[in-house]
Amino acid sequence: MAHGSGTGASLADVAKLAKVSTQTASRVANGSDAVRPDTRKRVLAAMAELGYRPSFAARSLRAGNYRSIGLSMSGDMSATGRRYQLEGITTAAARQGYAITLQQLADDAATLGEASRRMVSLPVDGQILYLGATPPDFATFEPPQALPTVIISTQHHPYCATISNDQMGCSVSIVDHFIQRGHREIRFVGGRRESYANISRQKGWEQALRMRGLHVVEPLHGDWTADSGYEIGMQLASDKSCTAIYASNDAIAVGIIYALRDAGLRVPQDVSVIGVDDSLVGLIPHLELSSYRFNDAQVGALAFDLATNPPEGKEPPHILVPGTLVERSTVALANR
Amino acid sequence: MAHGSGTGASLADVAKLAKVSTQTASRVANGSDAVRPDTRKRVLAAMAELGYRPSFAARSLRAGNYRSIGLSMSGDMSATGRRYQLEGITTAAARQGYAITLQQLADDAATLGEASRRMVSLPVDGQILYLGATPPDFATFEPPQALPTVIISTQHHPYCATISNDQMGCSVSIVDHFIQRGHREIRFVGGRRESYANISRQKGWEQALRMRGLHVVEPLHGDWTADSGYEIGMQLASDKSCTAIYASNDAIAVGIIYALRDAGLRVPQDVSVIGVDDSLVGLIPHLELSSYRFNDAQVGALAFDLATNPPEGKEPPHILVPGTLVERSTVALANR
DNA sequence: TGAGAGAATGTTAACGTTAACATTCTCTCA
DNA sequence: TGAGAGAATGTTAACGTTAACATTCTCTCA
Numbered sequence: 257m258a259h260g261s262g263t264g265a266s267l268a269d270v271a272k273l274a275k276v277s278t279q280t281a282s283r284v285a286n287g288s289d290a291v292r293p294d295t296r297k298r299v300l301a302a303m304a305e306l307g308y309r310p311s312f313a314a315r316s317l318r319a320g321n322y323r324s325i326g327l328s329m330s331g332d333m334s335a336t337g338r339r340y341q342l343e344g345i346t347t348a349a350a351r352q353g354y355a356i357t358l359q360q361l362a363d364d365a366a367t368l369g370e371a372s373r374r375m376v377s378l379p380v381d382g383q384i385l386y387l388g389a390t391p392p393d394f395a396t397f398e399p400p401q402a403l404p405t406v407i408i409s410t411q412h413h414p415y416c417a418t419i420s421n422d423q424m425g426c427s428v429s430i431v432d433h434f435i436q437r438g439h440r441e442i443r444f445v446g447g448r449r450e451s452y453a454n455i456s457r458q459k460g461w462e463q464a465l466r467m468r469g470l471h472v473v474e475p476l477h478g479d480w481t482a483d484s485g486y487e488i489g490m491q492l493a494s495d496k497s498c499t500a501i502y503a504s505n506d507a508i509a510v511g512i513i514y515a516l517r518d519a520g521l522r523v524p525q526d527v528s529v530i531g532v533d534d535s536l537v538g539l540i541p542h543l544e545l546s547s548y549r550f551n552d553a554q555v556g557a558l559a560f561d562l563a564t565n566p567p568e569g570k571e572p573p574h575i576l577v578p579g580t581l582v583e584r585s586t587v588a589l590a591n592r
Numbered sequence: 593m594a595h596g597s598g599t600g601a602s603l604a605d606v607a608k609l610a611k612v613s614t615q616t617a618s619r620v621a622n623g624s625d626a627v628r629p630d631t632r633k634r635v636l637a638a639m640a641e642l643g644y645r646p647s648f649a650a651r652s653l654r655a656g657n658y659r660s661i662g663l664s665m666s667g668d669m670s671a672t673g674r675r676y677q678l679e680g681i682t683t684a685a686a687r688q689g690y691a692i693t694l695q696q697l698a699d700d701a702a703t704l705g706e707a708s709r710r711m712v713s714l715p716v717d718g719q720i721l722y723l724g725a726t727p728p729d730f731a732t733f734e735p736p737q738a739l740p741t742v743i744i745s746t747q748h749h750p751y752c753a754t755i756s757n758d759q760m761g762c763s764v765s766i767v768d769h770f771i772q773r774g775h776r777e778i779r780f781v782g783g784r785r786e787s788y789a790n791i792s793r794q795k796g797w798e799q800a801l802r803m804r805g806l807h808v809v810e811p812l813h814g815d816w817t818a819d820s821g822y823e824i825g826m827q828l829a830s831d832k833s834c835t836a837i838y839a840s841n842d843a844i845a846v847g848i849i850y851a852l853r854d855a856g857l858r859v860p861q862d863v864s865v866i867g868v869d870d871s872l873v874g875l876i877p878h879l880e881l882s883s884y885r886f887n888d889a890q891v892g893a894l895a896f897d898l899a900t901n902p903p904e905g906k907e908p909p910h911i912l913v914p915g916t917l918v919e920r921s922t923v924a925l926a927n928r
Numbered sequence: 929t930g931a932g933a934g935a936a937t938g939t940t941a942a943c944g945t946t947a948a949c950a951t952t953c954t955c956t957c958a
Numbered sequence: 959t960g961a962g963a964g965a966a967t968g969t970t971a972a973c974g975t976t977a978a979c980a981t982t983c984t985c986t987c988a
Contacts, residue, residue, distance in 0.1 A: 264738040266944055277968045282946055290966065307737035312658070312715040314944035317649035317973045324693070324714075333679050339670035346669065346696035355714050357660070358692040360682035378660075378691050379648040379715045401643035402600040481874035511877045538817035540876065541847045602974055613938045618976055626936065650974035653943045 265306035274302035285310055316379060324355040325563045326380035326403075330366035330387045336533050337421070337552050338386075341408065344556020345384065352564065361387070368397040368407065376400050382563035384408065385416075390452060404566035406559050410456060412574045417562045421550040422576035423453065427460025429581045430502045430530050430548055435468055438590035439500035439528065443473055445488050445512065446504045447480040457504045457532070478508050485511020492527075493519035499527055499590050506531035506547055510540065513586065524588035534582050544584035551579045601642035610638035621646055652715060660691040661899045662716035662739075666702030666723045672869050673757070673888050674722075677744065680892020681720065688900065697723070704733040704743065712736050718899035720744065721752075726788060740902035742895050746792055748910045753898045757886040758912035759789065763796025765917045766838045766866050766884055771804060774926035775836035775864065779809055781824050781848065782840045783816040793840045793868070814844045821847020828863075829855035835863055835926050842867035842883055846876065849922065860924035870918050880920035887915045 284299040382404040399405035478484030485508035503509035509531030534549035718740040735741035814820030821844035839845035845867030870885035
């Protein structure tokens with residue numbers, strides 16, 4: 257009885273049909289050159305006839321590894337960023353000849369402990385945990401000692417390697433970009449207050465302003481949509497002191513720009529705007545939005561590396577991957 | 593020597609430490625209730641002490657299956673649609689307690705044969721092949737007999753189950769929607785001519801028009817971007833006979849709408865526009881674009897079902913999953 | 929107290945593969 | 959032709975688990 261369709265043949269079956277030992281059949285299966293051409297041909301023919309499929313289970317039982325990395329995700333895997341990180345992981349895996357064992361968790365089971373508990377019995381040599389920004393058991397989680405574990409998280413963890421986009425660095429880059437162009441009052445328009453991305457971007461913005469000795473004006477908040485950005489843009493349009501706006505995603509940035517223009521202001525001549533995610537390329541006519549682009553592919557690739565080659569030291573590493581500010585046409589020199 | 597970190601313990605080690613047989617240790621590992629509480633406790637303690645991790649390889653060698661489905665992808669996994677299908681697959685898998693073994697192929701290795709050849713030696717009970725629209729060896733590919741194989745493709749295959757979004761159905765829905773609102777001349781604005789999505793949507797549009805006895809005007813083509821849509825919109829604005837435009841993606845639709853408005857026409861009062869993908873929700877202020885939304889989650893879920901429960905019959909099934917037209921505010925009754 | 933039943937635990941063998949070693953074959957060269 | 963070398967092929971054992979069966983323990987009840 258074999259895997260899959262239930263009719264598969266083993267090497268023993270192949271060997272019997274080809275009138276050789278299983279070892280010789282194994283040698284053919286693994287491309288050893290210590291087999292005479294006619295013997296090889298006979299074995300190959302037997303394999304084809306029986307539809308032989310090597311048993312992954314038996315092979316890895318012998319080999320002691322799986323050449324696969326586990327990845328646990330929860331929630332919306334197609335959210336911006338997430339999907340590129342997933343792509344970064346699978347691409348790095350493909351390059352090393354690894355497969356990815358993907359495990360989707362229902363939102364109500366999305367804890368590090370549960371993800372890890374399930375992954376432990378799957379065929380993986382290491383695991384990457386990519387749940388929400390901060391899973392409920394983040395602080396108390398202890399990784400299984402037999403499985404190198406990497407958490408994609410902006411926070412440092414006592415036992416596991418962690419990696420994520422540098423949210424604070426994003427804010428610093430944007431604030432500095434504005435400052436270098438003469439802006440002094442740099443507004444922050446966040447998304448939903450409670451979201452992790454919002455909190456850390458806002459914190460970064462505040463810190464950057466303080467570090468540079470600039471005034472921190474009360475931030476405003478939308479709900480990540482363009483319409484909420486539009487409303488906020490209308491408020492900001494009447495505020496003459498506002499020359500630079502850091503919108504915490506692109507949709508809000510677009511909303512703000514449309515509102516400012518509807519209110520008779522020019523972007524970027526009167527007000528400069530920068531968004532985050534660089535998610536609008538080619539989507540909106542005649543809008544070249546300056547935006548901060550995270551390097552999600554690299555986050556994924558490094559997470560994979562950490563899982564396959566766990567670093568030796570006592571302290572687990574915490575890696576923040578910087579992105580880049582893509583300069584387009586919505587930022588100008590401050591003119592007042 | 594164990595899997596992963598190379599220090600793991602086997603059930604035999606656990607059993608020795610707990611002073612029981614491996615079978616009793618196995619019973620504890622599998623939650624059998626035929627173990628005395630104090631024995632169970634001793635075994636559990638030994639497991640914890642040794643960091644015991646069950647061997648997937650040994651278990652599936654015995655069980656004869658893996659409870660995992662292989663998924664081969666190539667190219668941009670984050671493209672619209674693709675990611676939702678991936679999500680559909682993983683969600684269905686999670687519900688059944690299956691894992692997904694994801695294999696990313698480099699574009700130059702993205703043939704069905706190569707994907708399948710590699711997957712055959714991974715721990716999967718079935719496979720889903722999701723490469724481009726029509727991989728180069730689509731016609732000649734023969735699936736391994738030991739591995740139920742599903743191809744995500746708009747085309748029928750002689751040996752494998754196939755499934756995809758109903759691209760033709762999309763066109764029919766959109767054309768009928770326009771017709772029901774009195775439109776007679778329904779224009780098609782495609783994306784890149786050679787792309788599969790473009791070809792099949794255009795074909796569906798032509799067929800639907802012919803079926804309804806309507807005039808087929810020469811289609812126009814952009815490159816999927818909003819800017820290309822804007823250019824085409826400017827051409828269409830001067831054509832008084834044009835009251836209904838089927839844009840083959842949302843970005844082009846947006847470009848067209850902006851151009852029409854800049855040319856002094858009203859959308860939808862003067863010209864109605866429908867896009868495809870429903871990808872703009874919340875992204876553009878004050879634009880409620882009617883758009884055809886594919887049911888990617890269902891495509892993924894059904895692909896998973898086909899891979900786990902291959903249908904018996906002689907002819908492999910070919911499933912086209914219908915989407916829905918999401919009516920918003922860019923379609924009105926024809927007024928001329 | 930001692931038989932008997934049923935619960936708890938143990939032993940054996942097998943899943944399919946391949947490393948390590950053992951044997952047999954084939955060919956070359958004196 | 960026959961020894962010897964090296965190529966080709968074969969045998970054995972082990973990876974870790976668990977089903978099937980075997981044995982031992984524990985408790986109840988006459």
